[in-house]
Amino acid sequence: MSPGSFVFSSKALRSLQLDEDMLERHDYKRRMASHHLLSYALKKEARDRTPLRANVAPRPYVCRDVVIQNALYTGNLEAMQRLFPRGSSAGLIIEPQGGEMRWVARGEGLWSLTYEQELTTPLHITAGRGFTECLRLLLQRGASVDLAPGGITALHESCVRCEPECTRLLLVHGADANAVSDDGHMPLHLCSNPESFECAKHLLQYGAAINARTADEDDTPLHVAARNGLTDHVELYLRYGAAADKKNHEGLTPLNAACSQPQELQDLQRYLGLCRILMKAGADIRSMDQDRRTPLHMACKNANADLVELLLANGASVNEMDYGGEAPMHNILKVVCYKLAHSPERVVRALLNHGSIRVWPGALPKVLKHCSQSPRTIEVLLNAYSQLKVTDTWVESVPPEVFEEHREFYESVFSLARTPRSLQHLSRCKLRVFLEGRLDKVVPRLDLPTIIKNYLLLDYRGYIH
Template sequence: MFLGARGGACREQAKKAEACRGLAGPVRSSFRGRKEPLECQDMVVQNALYTGDLEQVQRHFSERAEVNLTILAKSHDDLRWTSHKWGLWSLTYKEELTTPLHITASRGFVDCLRHLLLRGADVDLAPGGQTALHVACTAAQADCARLLLSFGADPEAVSEDGWKPLHLCQSPESLQCARLLLCHGATVNSPTEEEEDTPLHRAARLGLVEHVRLLLSYGASLEARNGEGQSPLNAACAQSHPAQAMEDYFKVCQQLVAAGAQVNSTDHDRQRPLHQACKNANPRVVELLLAHGANVNIMSYSGNMAMHNILQAAAYKTDHQPEQAVRDLLNHGAVRIWPGALLKVLRHCCASPRTIEALLNSYEHVRVTEEWADAVPAELVQMHPRFFQSLFALGQRPRSLKHLARCALRSCLEGNILRALPELGLPPPLQQFLLLRFEDVLY
């Protein structure tokens, strides 16, 4: 059933050789304990492994030579062009090399995996570029990872792509795998070869709250920089995420900041966490960074300040409630938009009326013309009639005395309103009005 990598038949299995055929060339492996593996394309053997049929696995894999065979698998999610004789090219499925150990470890078949290991399977064999421990961690199979480590699997093995098993703990379910790796000596600050991401970069970018907590408890570096110059806090803030993941990213950033991460750290493009959090419209992260001293008006290399980024994102991230970030920036002294550009902002941000409300309530007077009514689609006016009617009416009447008093007081405080507010002795409703409370109407 099994043939050698260079075509030599195993004497013990000669009668079954016609069931499999050898693959051209030796299998690559840069890991310790390298052996020339056997190679197999027998679907009966593969089915036993992929279904976790212990009885069949015990039947087919009884000797060391058999348990270390290499299996050719096709990745049906990855098509590629391949060349053939006469210079023709065709689109085929990518072929991958794997082993019985990899298959069983990635699918959580612990009993099959144990049988293979007891029969002498090479625990660090990596014909496809990854060890079985890599694939177990990728699949979050903690029991398999524990078994592999108990048989001496190297927690520091580097894949063909330059990743260690700890870098591949990339799902909430892989937390126990990460814990096992660290307990067995995995390096907490080891970077990937190309991206130079540490495990903390990976966990922060993916919004893995418990992974971040675990890595910090093992001394993960808060200021390690990857190939883009990002710290883990930069990486977390720079990652785009849906509205339902905002709380996880907030908790990740909260942990990093509480541990001492620099809130004004910059990447190679001089992007700071606040720039990136605004670009991704996460208002709770914006509030967190501002409360810990993030510079509200500093520019990136592109010339954008945080306010520019949140206004650019507001139109297509309305479910993130970008208006809250706009309000927080204004209350922390963000430079206001040039009044002549407000019509352009209205055209872009009219899908988020509260964003427009916060901006306009930071000015004493705004020159509203007929162009403003033309800038808002009719369907949006129908969805928010009270707000837009009050907006368009500003072209015929002045702002209310209460609003003018608010603007006068905010102007006197010059960006120090949050520090001064507790000393003013104002009742809570008036404090909230001063801080640009949303009312869905303009007075």
């Protein structure tokens, strides 16, 4: 026996033989697919015209003919008119040939390579690819509009693929706008991107349930739209009576879902506008999920400064603790180094100006190490204290490369080890303590120069004094 070989057991040899037999059968099916189209169509038409018992719907049969499949997948209307002549039925279930191969257990410890297959119908294929005329032909030939051999209907498929004309055509022909897929979703739950807006409109016009829940997450369509930042969908659903404060199984309202969704820099304004719409519709800004996290906790975690300011201006609780004992300030400080482009210092500033708890002074070196790449965040934090005990630990907390990049700022911080805070800063701290909890409302109304107002509200100067 060669070093690179091994002994096959009898079961292994039998499994390999089964694989060979399966591949031979597959080649035979491919050869059979070349039979004459007209013969196939005539047999199919005769079968469709066989008398049936009253009130018994014709049972769809499985079609493996690659010629019919090619006509469907390419939207070849002329070929489909030949394959589905007048009087014929389009009640087929398609079992595609080919695709990926996978190992499947055959019993007695044997495994065999088998092509992955997913049952579908001609309606699914044409509706999902936007072949409107082909879809119309199939519907005229009596295709079952709500057939779901793969677990979803053709209407689900057209909504997933954002094909509004196909969606409308299916609904006109009686498709159930509230059909539930095997995974517990109605078509409206699958309208999850901006291009699906017209599909959502058609569904609602044909009676889609606006507050229907998914089976797994207990989401309403409004949850889906809010989570995906779909402002137009949210406005549409609210006009149709969507409930703004329904909670899913995690305790998330649509507002919570929107605030908690990870947001890139280009997404911030979109989610801000969406949350403003939800709040105008009556969404509760103090609503908590099952971990007692509020929209403010989540907006801070995403470092969406404008959204944080909006929530605070409308009465969000700045010091609410979640089940982990963390306030919104904790959430923003944990993500500063990952959200530098989001201007995290604006979030910290807004929280402090609305009365947020401050960092325990003993933990400042740890915060300094974690947030040192954002000098403005450090500046805002340190300016909330009238006195600071700067030690060598502070110096060691700032990486050398960060210190070199922001040398002027960190030299001003470390100089506090030898110099007390300025009288100007001490006056600011005294006034802030006096106005605590009212800073955001009182300071803008004071008859003072704008530069002084900004100074009181912890504006940035690029150094500590």
